[in-house]
Amino acid sequence: MMGTRYKCLVTVFLILLASPEISHGCEMEGVIFWHFWQDVSIQDVFEGVVVNRSTSNILGIQSVTQTLTNRGPYMEVLMLDSFFIIRTNESFKYYEEYETSHQISVATTFNCVGGSTNSLTFIITVNDTNNNDPIFRPDDVYEFTMIPPLPPGFQITNNLNQILVRDIDLTTQRINFEILDNSYFIIDYDASSTTPKEFLASLKTTTFIRNIPETIEFIISATDVDLTGDPRRTSNATIRIQSDGSFELPEELVFSQTFYLADYTEENQIRLQEPITLQQGYHEQVTFSLVSGISILDEH
Structure with a gap:
């Protein structure tokens, strides 16, 4: 009985405290x-x-x-x-x-x-909704000038030469980058950006590139990763890599064929069935040598 009375008093007290806020103003x-x-x-x-x-x-x-x-x-x-x-x-x-x-x-x-x-x-x-495409900045064409040769793992992008994507959606976490149809380079997400809504890419070589006789061009894609659950959005950009022309290694010598057939005569001579030629690497006079192991048997 006493407990019920106290409960009623507390309830009435709370109502009285709240009532001025409810009833006035x-x-x-x-x-x-x-x-x-x-x-x-x-x-x-x-x-x-x-x-x-x-x-x-x-x-x-x-x-x-x-x-x-x-x-x-x-x-x-x-x-x-x-x-x-x-x-x-x-x-x-x-x-x-x-x-x-x-x-x-x-x-x-x-x-x-x-x-x-x-x-x-x-x-x-x-x-957030995924209503914005990732946008390459400053535009969707990037040009890099390199001094070959380039070793495997060489970093094409740096602080002065960046591949940058801006995605303004509120929950974008990162950007997934891919290269289309080029095995000489690899591109990955670079998490070093400290600017909100801006995402960087890291572009590297995958193999030794001896020289760049003409511009290398390929397409990269940027796909957003966010927390909306909406379909992802993708944008593309063009990459162009060229040599600055200040230094080039001579082209590597490449024979036109892997094997050449020859006849050995009774006069102890070797007669080729067709001439030995190069398909790459010749600029001036070329000297051919016949080698067995590490011993030179004949020289022309």
Whole structure:
């Protein structure tokens, strides 16, 4: 009996404490305790009304403060008749371009009937969608000038020669890079970027490249990896690698054939059935030698 009495007293006491906040001053649909923030969420592609609440005893808006973002404001806040409205403005369509935060705080102070004021904060969560392609910067053609020869594992990209992709989606974690139809180079994701929304690639040789007689050109792709669960998006760029011409090793000698047939005569002479020729590496006079093991048997 005593326990029930105390419980009733506590309940009445709490109601009395809360009742001044409920009964006097500003009132808004869905709001009991004004010092608790209100949670709402929208997608990053949303445009329109975010909050629409009926009110009473509100004379108008005294001030609005929007925080948790780098730029903005991204929301328009107003009273329309007796309704409190928060809606996106023109800047919100560029939200992902400048922001990394997933939330916008909108704190509003109201002028209430009777001369008092009340403040209420809405936390607007912006849910990411994969609505932006990865974009190569500054454009989708990269040209590198090298001094051959290039050893295996040689780093083509560096601080001055970068392959950079910008992806403005809020939850992009990394970029997967691939090379299309070229086995002389390999490309990987480089996690060294400290700039939000920018992702680097590392381009290296896979084999020894003796010289670059003409421009090497191939295509690379960039595919985003994010937390949205949406289909991934891919963009392509062109890579061109050329020699600066200041130094080149002579081309490696390559015979036109692997085997040459010859006849051995009774006069102890060797007569080739067809001439020995080179398909690569000849620039001036070339000396051919007949070698067995490490001993030179004949020389021409």
